[in-house]
Amino acid sequence: MSATFLTLQPRPGDEIDPSVDHGIQAIVSGASTAETCNTDLAAGPWDFDARPGYGPGSSMGDVIPTGAPRQGELPAEYRAASEDELHARIRAAKAALGERVVVLGHFYQREEVVTHADYVGDSFQLANAALEHPDAEAIVFCGVHFMAETADLLSRPEQAVILPNLAAGCSMADMASIDDVEECWEQLEDIYGDLTAPDADGLVPVVPVTYMNSSAAIKGFVGRHGGIVCTSSNARTVLEWAFARGRRVLFFPDQHLGRNTAKAMGVPLAQMPMWNPRKPLGGSSADELDGARVILWHGFCSVxxxxxxxxxxxxxxxxxxxxxxxxxxxxxxxxxxxxxxxxxxxxxxxxxxxxxxxxxxxxxxxxxxxxxxxxxxxxxxxxxxxxxCPCSTMYRIHPGYLAWVLERLVAGEVVNRITVPADVADPARVALERMLAAKP
Missing domain, CATH: 3.40.50.10800 (NadA-like)
Known part of the structure; x- marks a missing residue:
């Protein structure tokens, strides 16, 4: 298939519909001959809120951790409302709230959500955008869980960060749990010795680096152990920072960003063993780990x-x-x-x-x-x-949820607030501050 409903260029005078949802609805109804990975994407995400799993889309085959957040039932009035009605209610709620609220929309969000965002960007751009509104009472983050956590880390304590659908997690972020990372660190200590002790060149055995797409708990771990956070746009600069301080880097959760970045920096593939938390020593030998420059976590983005x-x-x-x-x-x-x-x-x-x-x-x-x-x-x-095949978890944010959280704010109620505990937040901020200081 060389062209689909969603990629077909318009005839002169026509416009491209930016809505992926409209395209999926056309596929399911038979109005389009394009293909989708799961026809359940045409349903409301509330149909899947009570079920374990990431929902239909790119991550539907990934295994969700036990205890992952789930969303309570969305009131029927939002589930039954038409697209036009939801848009009108969102606009009215935003007008009533004024500067008391700022709505952030990730690049991967539905067009029907992005159209109401005050800022659109990647996870770090949006976290920074929240800082530009220190007087806002609420920050509504239309993205996924780790993004809302980062906004909470960087916002003022009295500001409420709201995730419209608590089931909007991230399968890649979930692939590096805090328990697995701490177990990995202990095993590396058995190989390398004291991980805080620098050698004759002033380099410690391992510096942990986590991608922004990770939980606050992982960012806190990195902050406590002398590490740093990176984004996809500054990963090379961050790896240079880490190599200036350590013999090796433990990079998580995305193996591909770590491998692609280190390879472009000249690190041989043979010096980038994989760490699979389900295997002893991550599936590598002690000799392979001893010769490593970058230890890659066994994680990936299903998109x-x-x-x-x-x-x-x-x-x-x-x-x-x-x-x-x-x-x-x-x-x-x-x-x-x-x-x-x-x-x-x-x-x-x-x-x-x-x-x-x-x-x-x-x-x-x-x-x-x-x-x-x-x-x-x-x-x-x-x-x-x-x-x-959109991102399963980004697609869990729907205008119905956005209308609900905004109208609850108008009524004086904060729902779906995301709060990072202080014992995690303090070291996580340290790791983020190191990233901000590591400029290209």
Whole structure:
């Protein structure tokens, strides 16, 4: 399939619908011949709130941890409301609240949610955007759980950070639990000795580095153990910071970002063993770990794991002049086959900077790709994966939940507040501050 409902370029005078949900509804109704990974995506996410799991979409096959947050039942009036009614209620609630609330929307959110956001960006951009509103009583974060936690870490104590749907977690973040990471650290101590003791060159045996896409507990662990947080846009700078302080880096939870970044810095693949928390010594030998430069956690993003070299080859065959840009969370072979790799913000800026009409094949979440296609109609922009399969957990945020939390605020009630305990928050902030200080 070379073109789908969601990637087909418009005829002159037509516009691209930026809504992935509209495209999925058309697929399920038979109005589109495109393909989706799960027809349940056409249902309201409240149909899945009471069930364990990440819901339909890219992460539906991932195993959710026991005790993961679940969302209580959304009142029937929001489940039954039409799209137009929900939009009207959200606008009315925001108008009533004024500057008392700021709504943040991640790049991967549904168009029906992003349209109401005061700021749109990646997780760290949005956390910083919250800082620009110190007088707001509430920050409504339309994203996933770890993002709301980061906003809580960086906001003032009296500000309430709200996640519209508590079931909006992140399967990749869940792949590095605090218990597994602490067990890994203990096993590394058995191999390397005192992990706080520098050698003759002043380097400690291991420096932990966590991707922003991790829980507050993991960020706190990193802060307590001399480590640092990174984003997809500054991972190289952060690894340079870590190598200046340690012989090795323990990088989690995303193996692909760690591998792609370290490989670009000249670290041989043989010096990047994988740590699988389900295996003794992570599945490596003591000798392999002794010779390691980067120990990669066995984690991944199910959205970006869907992209393949075959998809790139097909895009090039059908569009010889195509410019392929993928996210560094994609597997190494995909990054190597692409023309460029970069963060969501990098992808957005690269398209915006193209002065001549260009064909772009993009390897990242479909909501962003479709929005970019609508925003820049002078270009032909399509997702490498022809199957419409949004991020399962981002898709759990629906206008019905946004209307609910905003109207509860109008009524004087805070629901779905995300709070990070002080014993976790303090060291987590240290790790974030180190990241902010590590400038390219």
């Amino acid at each position: 970006h794991r869907r992209f393949t070299v075959d998809q790139i080859d097909k895009a090039r065959a059908e569009h010889p002049d195509v410019r392929v840009i993928v996210h560094p969370e994609c597997p190494m072979a995909v990054v190597d086959a692409a023309d460029e790799a970069g963060s969501t913000d990098y992808i957005r800026k690269a398209i915006a900077a193209a002065s001549e009409p260009t064909t772009f094949a993009i390897g990242t979440e479909i909501n962003l790709v479709q929005r970019l296609a609508a925003q820049f109609p002078q270009h032909k922009i399509f997702c490498l994966d022809p199957v419409v």
